[in-house]
Amino acid sequence: MNNKAIIAMSGxxxxxxxxxxxxxxxxxxxxxxxxxxxxxxxxxxRENSCCSLSDVEDARSVAFKLGIPYYVFNFTTDFxxxxxxxxxxxxxxxxxxxxxxxxxxxxxxDKLYARAKELGCDYIVTGHYARIEYSEKYHRYLLKKAIDNxxxxxxxxxxxxxQQLAHTIFPLGELLKTQTRAIAEANxxxxxxxxxxxxxxxxxxxxxxxxxENYTGKKYQSGNFIDRHGNxxxxxxxxxxxxxxxxxxxxxxxxxPMYVCSICKESNTVMLGDSxxxxxxxxxxxxxxxxxxxxxxxxxxxxxxxxxxQNEQWATVTQILPDKVHIEFEEPQSAIANGQAVxxxxxxxxxxxxxxxxxxx
Numbered sequence: 001m002n003n004k005a006i007i008a009m010s011g012x013x014x015x016x017x018x019x020x021x022x023x024x025x026x027x028x029x030x031x032x033x034x035x036x037x038x039x040x041x042x043x044x045x046r047e048n049s050c051c052s053l054s055d056v057e058d059a060r061s062v063a064f065k066l067g068i069p070y071y072v073f074n075f076t077t078d079f080x081x082x083x084x085x086x087x088x089x090x091x092x093x094x095x096x097x098x099x100x101x102x103x104x105x106x107x108x109x110d111k112l113y114a115r116a117k118e119l120g121c122d123y124i125v126t127g128h129y130a131r132i133e134y135s136e137k138y139h140r141y142l143l144k145k146a147i148d149n150x151x152x153x154x155x156x157x158x159x160x161x162x163q164q165l166a167h168t169i170f171p172l173g174e175l176l177k178t179q180t181r182a183i184a185e186a187n188x189x190x191x192x193x194x195x196x197x198x199x200x201x202x203x204x205x206x207x208x209x210x211x212x213e214n215y216t217g218k219k220y221q222s223g224n225f226i227d228r229h230g231n232x233x234x235x236x237x238x239x240x241x242x243x244x245x246x247x248x249x250x251x252x253x254x255x256x257p258m259y260v261c262s263i264c265k266e267s268n269t270v271m272l273g274d275s276x277x278x279x280x281x282x283x284x285x286x287x288x289x290x291x292x293x294x295x296x297x298x299x300x301x302x303x304x305x306x307x308x309x310q311n312e313q314w315a316t317v318t319q320i321l322p323d324k325v326h327i328e329f330e331e332p333q334s335a336i337a338n339g340q341a342v343x344x345x346x347x348x349x350x351x352x353x354x355x356x357x358x359x360x361x
Contacts, residue, residue: 003026013196021172034073075112083202101158130153154350160291226270227272228261239263243263245334250272280361281328282328288325290351300316304327
């Protein structure tokens with residue numbers, strides 16, 4: 001393989017330092033910002049997202065300072081079909097999507113990698129906090145947690161294939177975030193003190209329901225809030241406004257806190273319950289991608305997490321179809337949501353992951 005690399009530069013400090021580090025390692029880099037959407041098309045202010053003109057200029061400034069070529073690639077059509085429409089479809093079907101996972105799967109490590117090959121580059125470089133190592137023991141590339149546990153992003157990278165891992169570099173995997181900032185400040189990067197993005201890029205105000213209604217032009221039908229016995233206890237404002245585990249914004253008077261426990265598209269109902277009604281002992285997941293092993297020898301005892309910020313929990317995994325697994329937790333887990341990812345870990349190694357399609361009490 002050659003030493004040419006495309007560097008995904010969002011305009012933030014992480015991708016900028018990644019570009020610096022990859023050049024220091026002797027790679028011939030090309031800086032690229034992926035234009036994912038037209039801000040006006042999704043009804044947000046031009047300066048409030050990762051596709052803003054200021055972000056592009058920040059990335060261009062760093063690339064110029066490093067003396068590397070810089071381009072903006074238009075991926076708006078792919079982003080619309082593979083990320084935004086999947087996001088909307090999930091909410092319309094009572095699931096909770098994770099668009100960052102879809103963006104990594106379909107855009108960064110698929111479309112951008114294909115573009116890299118067209119330009120004669122053998123590597124993709126991103127600012128993710130994770131590590132990639134080749135294991136002589138397993139004869140496979142491994143995806144591992146970052147050294148900085150507070151910034152680890154391995155959860156949203158579980159879909160990476162062996163080929164993608166072989167052609168991807170994460171320069172920040174061995175660094176603490178404070179070290180990344182220090183490198184940016186030492187090199188006087190224009191974005192050295194820029195705040196990290198906390199929101200989904202195309203919903204920067206966090207109001208998913210409003211975004212979906214504005215984008216689709218639909219008004220979603222109201223329906224019944226029900227309790228676990230099927231009794232009607234109120235009226236909801238459309239299932240796209242709710243997700244499993246939600247407590248705030250229900251608009252219902254109750255003598256105790258109520259939580260969204262499940263959402264049924266077919267009956268257009270949202271079931272509410274107590275906090276203990278949120279707990280499930282097992283789940284099914286599909287679209288499963290194995291990384292550290294080719295196929296498991298059941299039963300497989302590993303740790304699993306069902307949300308990005310959750311600590312991993314002990315579980316037993318059984319493969320029931322080539323891309324489908326059943327997972328039994330040793331302790332019940334709260335607010336397992338269809339559409340979210342379940343990711344398996346063996347210490348700091350990502351074993352694999354998939355999309356949750358069912359949970360069981």
